[in-house]
Amino acid sequence: MRTDTPQTVYRKDYTPPSYLVETVELGFDLAPARTIVANRMTMRRNPDSAQREIELYGENLELVALRMNGKPLAEGDYRIEGSLLTIPDTPEEVTLEIETICVPEQNTTLNGLYTSNGNFYTQCEAEGFRAITWFPDRPDVMAVFTVMLRADKENYPVLLSNGNLVEEGDLGDGRHYAKWEDPFKKPSYLFALVAARLVCQEETFSLKDGRDALLQVWVEDGNLDKTDYAMQSLKNSIRWDEERWGLELDLDRFMIVAVSDFNMGAMENKGLNIFNTKFVLANPRVATDIDFQGIEAVVGHEYFHNWTGNRVTCRDWFQLSLKEGLTVFRDQEFSADMIGTESGRAVGRIDQVRTLRQAQFPEDAGPMAHPVRPDSFVEINNFYTVTVYEKGAEVVRMVQTLLGREGFRKGMDLYFERHDGQAVTCDDFRRAMADAGGRDLTQFERWYSQAGTPVVRAETRYDERGKTYTITLFQSCPPTPGQPNKLPFHIPVAVGLLGADGRDMALRIGGKDAGTTTVLELTQAEQSFVFENIAEQPTPSILRDFSAPIVLDFNYGDADLLHLFSHDSDAVNRWEAGQRLAMGRLLRLTGEAGIDAPLNLDDTFLMALGKILNDETLDPAFREQALLLPSEGMIAEQIEVVNPMSIHLARQFMRANIGARLRAELLAQYAANATPGEYSPDALSAGKRALKNLCLAYLTAAQDEEGLALAQRQFDEAGNMTDRVAALGALVHARAPGADAALQRFYDDFQDEPLVIDKWFAMQASNATTDVPAVRGLMRHPAFNLRNPNRARSLISNFCAANPVQFHAPDGSGYAFWAEQVIALDALNPQVASRLARTMDRWRRYTPELQEQMKKALQQVAGQQRLSNDVREVVGKALA
Ligand code: 0A1
Ligand code: ZN
Secondary structure (H helix, E strand, O other), X not given: OOOOOOOOEEHHHOOOOOEEEEEXXXXXXXXXXXXXXXXXXXXXXXXXXXXXXXXXXXXXXXXXXXXXXXEEOOHHHOEEEOOEEEEOOOOOEEEEXXXXXXXXXXXXXXXXXXXXXXXXXXXOXXXXXXXXXXXXXXXXXXXXXXXXXXXXXXXXXXXXXXXXXXXXXXXXXXXXEEEEEXXXXXXXXXXXXEXXXXXXXXXXXXXXXXXXXXXXXXXXXXXXXXXXXXXXXXXXXXXXXXHHHOOOOOOOEEEEEEEOOOOOOEEOOOOEEEEEHHHOOOOOOOOOHHHHHHHHHXXXXXXXXXXXXXXXXXXXXXXXXXXXXXXXXXHHHHHHHHHOOHHHHHHHHHXXXXXXHHHHHHHHOOOXXXXXXXXXXXXXXXXXXXXXXXXXXXXXXXXXXXXXXXXXXXXXXXXXXXXXXOEEOHHHHHHHHHHHHOOOOOHHHHHHHOOOOOEEEEEEEEEOOOOEEEEEEEEEXXXXXXXXXXXXXXXXXXEEEEOOOOOEOOOEEOOEXXXXXXXXXXXXXXXXXXXXXXXXXXXXXXXXXXXXXXXXXXXXXHHHHHHHHHHOOOHHHHHHHHHHHHHHHHHHHHHHHHOOOOOOOOHHHHHHHHHHHHOOXXXXXXXXXXXXXXXXXXXXXXOOOEOHHHHHHHHHHHHHHHHHHOHHHHHHXXXXXXXXXXXXXXXXXHHHHHHHHHHHHHHHHOOOHHHHHHXXXXXXHOOOHHHHHHHHHHHHHOOOOOHHHHHHHHHHHHOOOHHHHHHHHHHHHOOOOOOHHHHHHHHOOOOOOOOOHHHHHHHHHHHHHHOHHHHOOOOOHHHXXXXXXXXXXXXXXXXXXXXXHHHHOOHHHEOHHHHHHHHHHHHHHHOOOOOOXXXXXXXXXXXX
């Protein structure tokens, strides 16, 4: 933990590295209490730099020896300031030998080299390599690594690192060694090692060019019954990258290792991906449909990084979205192609829109708002955000929309042709796209440099005489920290027009046919688009497929929305119409709940929901999406002064009303969407389960007796985790008489499955009756462990983020608990603490009484003397 004043780093201050590293030989003598790292690097002065000193970074290292060109350096020959070691006046070519000691078993940050369940793992992105050895730890220094691992053979029979295994053997004295060589130059953040007692599922896989690759999924003993899906997803990813982008696996061996203690989802280390167990381990007994989906997406994501991230990497960390936005876009497309149907693709797109609205739009409107390519940061680990990842993916998607699929593919080819083996910038990516696609993307650059969610207001006018329909679009973007004024964005707005019969009209613009969906390119603050030959007043379907990450402000009437909800050929906008219908009502109900007025819900809305629910021509997965209400968090984002209790009451009222008034339909669909037979996580079966379980949730929200009995029966008889946990949730959230017994049985049955116990904690944490004392009670449960990120998040983060009623309890107990836990976690793991800290981002939007208490809690954390840069940056910005 640092206690010095945090320094802000600026993108504009980038300078090239003074020295480049050509080769690195690392020797590890691994022991939990004392690991010795020997590092021998050959370095050469960088012709692009005027600097003449060597700069190395190191943290929490005991320096044992430092030699330059064979000679030991004396203390006066170099300087150490904080984490920077400088050797002045160094010659053109240098061989540095450095010996250091670190203590993996005491490393609770899970950054650098650490132990988990007694095994060794590393995590080096973004700046973890400097906790392993002194090194120019920045992504634009790329080197060829050779790694020698030595460890006790009994305790650590498996020794892995990047690339190819070139030698292994015994050392006598119970120890053994393995030597690994990675033929590709890579930045230090992609280094990895694993020394562990593990087992693997392996397979030889034929690549398109005829080569064979060895694929391995490594897990702790007892988990080999949960690796099939990850292996299958890996094979699908390899095939898909070959087929869709012409990109091949460049190694003979590709390994995935699952670890229980991990800060994020997974990490794309070259040839040796390290994963949170949550994104590897699955079988029907322990994993839900969502878990299976997550595994496919994350396995794909890390694999795709091999090209977008590893072969072409980032020049500096401000360019993070270069690899992350692009790789999220690629994993989204992969998941969509794996489903294969148009409607399946749309359902995936709806999920993406939900994530943006629920997490990214609030980030873009809060104190941590930053551009997709940030201009500054205090702690880079705070910038692995939904903006860099998900908004970054939207920006890439818009490039594809503007260039077309073919143009975009050419752009990707040109990007690799130009930059393979280099560390580059978001501008380099944009230039490759512009050059290959023959498009000017100059103005488009603002998506990278300006933060905030643009608002596009639409006005329409139908000219009956001239048979024209005019859509005028006005764009604006609210101020964000450091950016009071914004310039207009280049926004692709996909539009279709529906006739009274519900069909798409044929579109003509400027005398040219434009199909049934056309992309309007909005580049000015205000711009009009005229459709010709329009026979009748149409209903506009604007922003089809969510063609840009914006807020569309259009004054739709209920009649228009009902028309779109019944007929729009664009599934995303069809869903969107339903969300707008629901949101209008939820906002009204929230206002009424706030003044204790009686609550009512109109028949029109319920009938529209009922119609979709019963429409057997629609995919069950789509129907589930259409029936799912906006979350409490999404409602809060629409309200100026937020009272979480009113929102909760309003939404619960609506849920119970749906359950009671659509009872017959819900019961019928519950029965119709049963998935008897063997469990399969495919999209159609998963969609049926999702719809069935939403029916159950509505019925139980209404305290329907039959619904409650069905939930109990489903819990007792479920043949898979999706149905079991959905039934348990229904019982718990409805406070059914059997809920406590069911919770206990669930625990007893799955106590040896940590990922299932995470679900058990999470469900209780988010239950509106779980107050702070109850959370504290759960923290005393023997299965609770603050040091395990998955466990800490399942209880603490879920309580703070997914239980608004109790977290925002008027007595401030939720906030006091938050402050206490942020401080406790910060002493162990700043990255996990900092994410928890961000649950207070939107504190200025709550009622004055709540705000005052939130501010106190924030100040309490900010006032701590010992605080990581991670948490200090987040609370500092929140209070600024
Ligand atoms: N690059 C990984 C995410 C990642 C980032 C940081 C980590 O530790 C601080 C770990 C993983 C990805 O995008 O999957
Ligand atoms: Zn990534």
